[in-house]
Amino acid sequence: MNAAGPQTPQEAHFAALEEGRLTFQRCSDCGHAWLPARHECPACWSTSHDRQEASGRATVVSWVVFHVAFDPRFKDRVPYNVALVDLDEGPRMTTNIIEIPEGEDIVGRRVALCFQEDMGRKLPRFELT
Amino acid sequence: MGATSVIAGIGQTAFGKLPGRSTVSMNIEACGNALTDAGVEKDAVDGLLVKVPTSRVEMMYGQTLAEAMGLEPRFGGVFDQGGASNISMIALASMAIEAGQCDVVLVSLADNPKTGTRQAYEKSWGDAADFGWSSVVAGYALIARRYAHEFPGAFDLFREIAIACRSHGASNPKAQLKLPLDAATYDNAAWVVDPLRRDDCCLISDGGAAVVVMSQRRARELGVAAPVPVLGFGQGNSSSDVTLRHDLTQTRADVSAETAFHMAGLSPKDMDCAQIYDCFTITVAMTLESYGFGTRRELADLARSGGFLSDGALPLNTSGGLLSETGMPGLQLVLEGVRQMRGTSTSQVKDAKKCVVSNQGGIMHTHSTLILGQ
Numbered sequence: 001m002n003a004a005g006p007q008t009p010q011e012a013h014f015a016a017l018e019e020g021r022l023t024f025q026r027c028s029d030c031g032h033a034w035l036p037a038r039h040e041c042p043a044c045w046s047t048s049h050d051r052q053e054a055s056g057r058a059t060v061v062s063w064v065v066f067h068v069a070f071d072p073r074f075k076d077r078v079p080y081n082v083a084l085v086d087l088d089e090g091p092r093m094t095t096n097i098i099e100i101p102e103g104e105d106i107v108g109r110r111v112a113l114c115f116q117e118d119m120g121r122k123l124p125r126f127e128l129t
Numbered sequence: 130m131g132a133t134s135v136i137a138g139i140g141q142t143a144f145g146k147l148p149g150r151s152t153v154s155m156n157i158e159a160c161g162n163a164l165t166d167a168g169v170e171k172d173a174v175d176g177l178l179v180k181v182p183t184s185r186v187e188m189m190y191g192q193t194l195a196e197a198m199g200l201e202p203r204f205g206g207v208f209d210q211g212g213a214s215n216i217s218m219i220a221l222a223s224m225a226i227e228a229g230q231c232d233v234v235l236v237s238l239a240d241n242p243k244t245g246t247r248q249a250y251e252k253s254w255g256d257a258a259d260f261g262w263s264s265v266v267a268g269y270a271l272i273a274r275r276y277a278h279e280f281p282g283a284f285d286l287f288r289e290i291a292i293a294c295r296s297h298g299a300s301n302p303k304a305q306l307k308l309p310l311d312a313a314t315y316d317n318a319a320w321v322v323d324p325l326r327r328d329d330c331c332l333i334s335d336g337g338a339a340v341v342v343m344s345q346r347r348a349r350e351l352g353v354a355a356p357v358p359v360l361g362f363g364q365g366n367s368s369s370d371v372t373l374r375h376d377l378t379q380t381r382a383d384v385s386a387e388t389a390f391h392m393a394g395l396s397p398k399d400m401d402c403a404q405i406y407d408c409f410t411i412t413v414a415m416t417l418e419s420y421g422f423g424t425r426r427e428l429a430d431l432a433r434s435g436g437f438l439s440d441g442a443l444p445l446n447t448s449g450g451l452l453s454e455t456g457m458p459g460l461q462l463v464l465e466g467v468r469q470m471r472g473t474s475t476s477q478v479k480d481a482k483k484c485v486v487s488n489q490g491g492i493m494h495t496h497s498t499l500i501l502g503q
Binding site for chain 2: 010011036044061062063064066067068069070071074077079080082084086092093094095096105108118119121124125
């Protein structure tokens with residue numbers, strides 16, 4: 001909790017991750033579901049929404065492999081991948097795929113949520129199923 | 130149909146590594162050269178529009194530049210739409226002139242990421258930073274992977290785009306990179322962010338460019354030697370972050386082009402050459418498709434037959450583009466469009482009468498289109 005005021009949607013999202021739960025927001029007025037956390041529904045601007053837990057099932061939209069570490073924290077990790085996945089509930093998120101077989105195109109592949117302790121927090125990563 | 134404005138003059142600085150030059154200094158040099166080219170005195174200028182530099186963002190930059198130029202413009206300011214800013218500023222200048230808000234407008238761009246900071250291109254992105262999500266190139270790589278999944282001939286098309294741009298850059302004595310590219314070199318170059326290799330990525334450059342915009346009538350009164358009519362312009366903004374974009378391989382470039390072609394009363398088949406924003410090869414492939422120059426397969430076939438070379442069916446980026454002339458974000462493509470219409474390009478297209486120019490910004494967040502003619 002933020003001592004200076006009420007918890008922001010982003011703080012609520014990160015607090016849930018620390019408990020090992022991947023959550024997203026769903027609009028109480030129009031039903032739209034989204035990530036990342038925010039105050040207004042991007043579809044109808046409603047400020048009324050619930051925080052729901054994702055099933056952890058998702059599909060790969062696209063992925064890349066970094067061969068250059070623009071962020072110095074990753075200089076000993078190249079090559080590493082970053083992927084976009086669509087949760088079955090709708091929201092899209094950026095993540096890492098735990099292992100991608102050499103030479104395989106994983107666009108469209110099904111993946112499952114797998115939390116890993118890294119970067120001093122619980123990171124919601126995914127593995128191919 | 131069409132606008133009533135012209136590009137009366139063009140100017141630029143050297144391109145490449147320019148240590149010790151501020152963006153203000155490079156903007157002034159480019160503007161001075163554009164006024165000389167137009168044959169117009171500084172005193173005639175009453176509008177100044179400038180793109181915000183990426184290397185150092187500061188408040189009220191347009192006024193800082195105006196002060197340094199000794200101008201008190203009636204109309205002006207900064208545009209912050211990334212690389213799409215340039216054509217959007219030319220459009221804004223044309224509309225302002227037509228609405229009687231000003232008479233002679235300088236539109237200018239200068240940046241110095243090569244000697245200054247590249248932070249704008251390499252930074253980490255918000256909540257996803259802990260996954261290693263960073264840089265502009267990675268955003269384009271994400272789009273390119275999806276595109277290649279949808280269209281298996283993608284990398285053949287990307288390779289031909291790079292080869293054509295580099296071939297034209299090699300013929301341009303003022304280009305930053307004058308080294309032609311062959312297929313084997315492209316295929317063997319190091320990955321930056323897979324699936325994009327070194328030669329899929331534009332240069333990092335210091336430099337500036339500027340154009341003078343005025344009405345056709347004013348150009349006649351001032352005796353401008355080689356005015357090039359602005360026939361149409363348009364914009365389209367995808368706006369969403371690339372990681373949230375509904376369809377990774379569709380942008381609002383189609384709306385931008387449709388607006389511009391409709392305004393000009395022309396269609397893609399009327400274009401004698403195309404100067405297409407090539408921050409990465411994928412950008413050119415998607416823009417040409419969105420503009421109506423053909424399907425992915427048709428574009429790949431056109432590319433393979435040399436169609437993008439200056440004697441081909443659709444000459445592309447005839448001064449070398451961002452891949453070869455300068456990585457500066459976009460106004461140089463307008464300058465080359467003007468040279469093609471004047472018949473003064475270093476890779477001149479025979480009898481070129483119409484040219485389309487595209488600009489875009491961010492990771493395909495913004496797009497703008499310009500149609501020039503004679």
